[in-house]
Every structure is written in C-alpha cells, then in structure tokens.
Amino acid sequence: MRVLLAVNPEKSIFQYMASTAWALRTAGHDVRVASQPEFAQVITQAGLTAVPLGSDRNPWRITAHRPQDRAALRVGVPAPYDAFEDPAKSTWEYLKPGMLKATKGWHRISNFPIISDLVEFARHWKPDLVLWEPLTYAGPIAAKAVGAAHARLLFGVDVFGGVRQRYLELMREHDDPADPLGEWLAGYARKYGYEFSEDMVTGHFTLDPFPGSLQIEAPGLDYVRMQWVPYGGRAEIPRWLWEAPKRPRVALTMGLSATEIFDGYTISMQDVLSALGDLDIEVVATVAESEQRRLTHIPDNARLVPYVPWHALVPTCDVVIHHAGAATLATTSLSPVPQLALHYHYDQPLLGRLLADTGAGLEIHTSRATGANVREAVQRLLKEPSFRQGATRLTEEMRALPTPNELVPRIEELTRLHATH
Missing domain, CATH: 3.40.50.2000 (Glycogen Phosphorylase B;)
Structure with missing residues (x-):
C-alpha cells in the first residue's frame, strides 16, 4: 500500500x-x-x-x-x-x-x-x-x-x-x-x-x-x-536523569513554541520558581536560554535545562506542571503522574478542563496563574491521593x-x- x-x-x-x-x-x-x-x-x-x-x-x-x-x-x-x-x-x-x-x-x-x-x-x-x-x-x-x-x-x-x-x-x-x-x-x-x-x-x-x-x-x-506514542525529534538522555530523585520531583514546562515562535511564556517563570523555592521538592524546569537570562534568582531546589526528552523525564516525577499543549499532556498521561495545566489559548483551556474532569489534575488559566496559586496546587497534587488515583485511571485508559x-x-x-x- x-x-x-x-x-x-x-x-x-x-x-x-x-x-x-x-x-x-x-x-x-x-x-x-x-x-x-x-x-x-x-x-x-x-x-x-x-x-x-x-x-x-x-x-x-x-x-x-x-x-x-x-x-x-x-x-x-x-x-x-x-x-x-x-x-x-x-x-x-x-x-x-x-x-x-x-x-x-x-x-x-x-x-x-x-x-x-x-x-x-x-x-x-x-x-x-x-x-x-x-x-x-x-x-x-x-x-x-x-x-x-x-x-x-x-x-x-x-x-x-x-x-x-x-x-x-x-x-x-x-x-x-x-x-x-x-x-x-x-x-x-x-x-x-x-x-x-x-x-x-x-x-x-x-x-x-x-x-x-x-x-x-x-x-x-x-x-x-x-x-499516543510521543516523538519530539532529536533527543539525548542527560546523565543526571540516570539517578532516581532524592526528593519529590516536579517538572515544569510551558512548551517550545512560546519562545521558538512567540515572544515568551504566558506566566511569570520567576514568580513560579520563587514560590516553589522553599518546598522540599526538586524542580526540573525546561526554560529556553533566552528566558533563563531574564531570571533574577534561581532557587536552590531548581534545575533549569533548555530541553529534556519529556517522555523520559515524566516517569521520574511526582507532579508535572505544563501548558496543556496536547502532545505534552498526552505524553504526561502515559505515566500515572498528577498534572497541573496552566493553559492559555486554542484548545488548551478545553484540554485543561477535560484533564481536571478525569480527576488526574488541576487547571488554571494563565491570566489567573500566580506563584501563590501554583504553589498551592502543587502541594495539593503531592498530598491528596485522589489525584494519583485519577492519573492512574487516565494512564490505564491511554495504555488500553x-x-x-x-x-x-x-x-x-x-x-x-x-x-x-
């Protein structure tokens, strides 16, 4: 054929x-x-x-x-x-x-x-x-x-x-x-x-x-x-990802298009990183180098990288924060990890609400996202077992x-x- x-x-x-x-x-x-x-x-x-x-x-x-x-x-x-x-x-x-x-x-x-x-x-x-x-x-x-x-x-x-x-x-x-x-x-x-x-x-x-x-x-x-089978182009596994995290790991991405095509992220990356900075967690954030230069402070618990293969990072995480891009959300959903969707446009708000309806996570429109409510949402996702249960159901649906x-x-x-x- x-x-x-x-x-x-x-x-x-x-x-x-x-x-x-x-x-x-x-x-x-x-x-x-x-x-x-x-x-x-x-x-x-x-x-x-x-x-x-x-x-x-x-x-x-x-x-x-x-x-x-x-x-x-x-x-x-x-x-x-x-x-x-x-x-x-x-x-x-x-x-x-x-x-x-x-x-x-x-x-x-x-x-x-x-x-x-x-x-x-x-x-x-x-x-x-x-x-x-x-x-x-x-x-x-x-x-x-x-x-x-x-x-x-x-x-x-x-x-x-x-x-x-x-x-x-x-x-x-x-x-x-x-x-x-x-x-x-x-x-x-x-x-x-x-x-x-x-x-x-x-x-x-x-x-x-x-x-x-x-x-x-x-x-x-x-x-x-x-x-869904993820493909993100050319990718390499960094050496630090070989080892299991010593603290709960929280991944953060707002997508590649935000900086490759548009003029930056739709949230304040600095506010979010600072708000998560005193929690007993490890934050792995994919932040474009151009945006890293705008940050005034990088908390001790944060690792910033321009890119990491998402399908390799997510299974090591306890919570994932993302922009509700369909590929990112679907790749995350292949693992039973609670998600926080910080959505902005197109089908992202709808995907964020559908995600929340499954019980696998929470959603906040970026016009309302602050360091404080992102921190609160992450703490809920880490502590409340219902989100892990919802994430498990979603993963089972994906894998079936x-x-x-x-x-x-x-x-x-x-x-x-x-x-x-």
Whole structure:
C-alpha cells in the first residue's frame, strides 16, 4: 500500500504524525511525507522520506515582522475555531465572517503553495491512502483527484469537525448558503475533475491519538482511536536523569513554541520558581536560554535545562506542571503522574478542563496563574491521593488503546473501503 502524508511546515504538528507514519512503514507499506521544501529536513530527521513540493510560505516567517498579526495567530489559532471553546461565539454572526477570514488567510497561506504540485505528485505516484492533518486541505484535494482514500490525523481536540458541524447547522437555520470553505474546496474539485463532498473537510475517517476522556467528538464522524506514542525529534538522555530523585520531583514546562515562535511564556517563570523555592521538592524546569537570562534568582531546589526528552523525564516525577499543549499532556498521561495545566489559548483551556474532569489534575488559566496559586496546587497534587488515583485511571485508559502498529490492519481495511481507484 502506498501512503502519502500531507503536512504544513510546522514541526509540532508533524511530530503528531511521525509514529503513525513509522507504524505503516514497519508494516511494509511505502510511506512518503509531502510538505513545503524547507520542511524536508524536519521530515528526514525523523527517518522518513520527504517529498518537497510547491513553494515555501511559512505563516510564522510571514508574520515575523508584524507583531499584531503574530499575536492574533497566538490568541485565535486559527479563527473561528475558538467558537468550539467559547459557546458565546458559536453564533452565525461570529462564525460566518470568521470562516470567511480563515478560508482566505490561514488555509490559503498553508495550502495554495502546494496544491498543484501535490496533485501532480499524487497522479504520478498513485497513493492508496492520503493522511493529512486538519489544516492541510491540499491532502483531500489531491486524494480525490486520484481516487485515494483519505483521513485526518488529529493534533488535539477536534475543534475542526465540531465547528464545521455547527457552521452547517447555522447555515440551515439562517437559510444562508454562504460556505466559503466548501466553495473554496469545490473550486479545486471542479478544476481536477470531480465534485465537492463533505469528506473533503473532515476526511473519510479520522485517526485520533487521544483517549475519549481528553477528546470531544463531532457526531457522525468515524473516529479511529489509537494510543499516543510521543516523538519530539532529536533527543539525548542527560546523565543526571540516570539517578532516581532524592526528593519529590516536579517538572515544569510551558512548551517550545512560546519562545521558538512567540515572544515568551504566558506566566511569570520567576514568580513560579520563587514560590516553589522553599518546598522540599526538586524542580526540573525546561526554560529556553533566552528566558533563563531574564531570571533574577534561581532557587536552590531548581534545575533549569533548555530541553529534556519529556517522555523520559515524566516517569521520574511526582507532579508535572505544563501548558496543556496536547502532545505534552498526552505524553504526561502515559505515566500515572498528577498534572497541573496552566493553559492559555486554542484548545488548551478545553484540554485543561477535560484533564481536571478525569480527576488526574488541576487547571488554571494563565491570566489567573500566580506563584501563590501554583504553589498551592502543587502541594495539593503531592498530598491528596485522589489525584494519583485519577492519573492512574487516565494512564490505564491511554495504555488500553491500540498502538499505531496494532491499528495498521484497521487502516488497511478502511483504505480498501474508501479508495475508488
């Protein structure tokens, strides 16, 4: 079977796809990953075969010298999908202009540069299955052009499927035919010789690497759930991690994107470290070197590192503090460790609440996070056994899902069902 993955030039999104690509590869299938040319090195670093195509048009580079545009991306990535998290925005008045803006902006920036070449390559290579992350609509456009089955591979809460369904409901309620996303995709469908169908928006099926308790499904879609397998790129185990901690270990991260893409953390790292400084714990904090230089004091119980493999650190911890990024939260949940989610935007607030609902941790929006309430939450997570019990249940739920390798026969079956070539 030939499998083509289509992904935006975004490292954090690609990393959600790598384990599935390798599961298919080790099952004997021919797997190739298509993206913009400059992204090929990220793909090949993962040991996968890259197909560089189109032109480079990275939205983060485009907004590098436009702080207001970049800030907008950070707050509402991508509009109008914040309506999924905020019911007050789940209205026609909000979603109609929001969907138009999203179609013109994010989707076209990320997709237009590769669509023509992706269709040309698909017609040459003739994949049986195209896997695409929810922002790469070039994937279903190319799949339909050659009669391949195609599926989304999620990188968090399925805000895309949920908002799409809500949008269609409101279209019918208001008897308003405005559907910029559907019209945009239909234009490409006509160009390449077929008719638009709703699967171009949500896939023939959806691969979901998150457990049911950390996901909200859109009714009527075919979700195929699998176990999360972390991949964070090139990594090395530091020597200090060989030894068991002598005191309760608390890990702290606010993610890589905060400093690699944006202008810093959404909490005061200094306040949090200082508030934890007199507790009888060991704090291991991943803090970018640029942010370390801003700190005025590093407590004696804190170890600061720019990066450490999260899947190796978490099993040694008693509590984990993070930003509720989906990959970080899922990796943490593979071990029975209580979590504190300090969330900020996009699906992070929803993931934080879902986490708290499982009993595996606590959540605080960063607009309310202070050194004092983070300290209080950490003390609760260390002392109250119910959080460890909730974390154990969540880990058991994660581990009960089939691994990507175990899921390959189901993916093969669905490919045969939906492929038309």
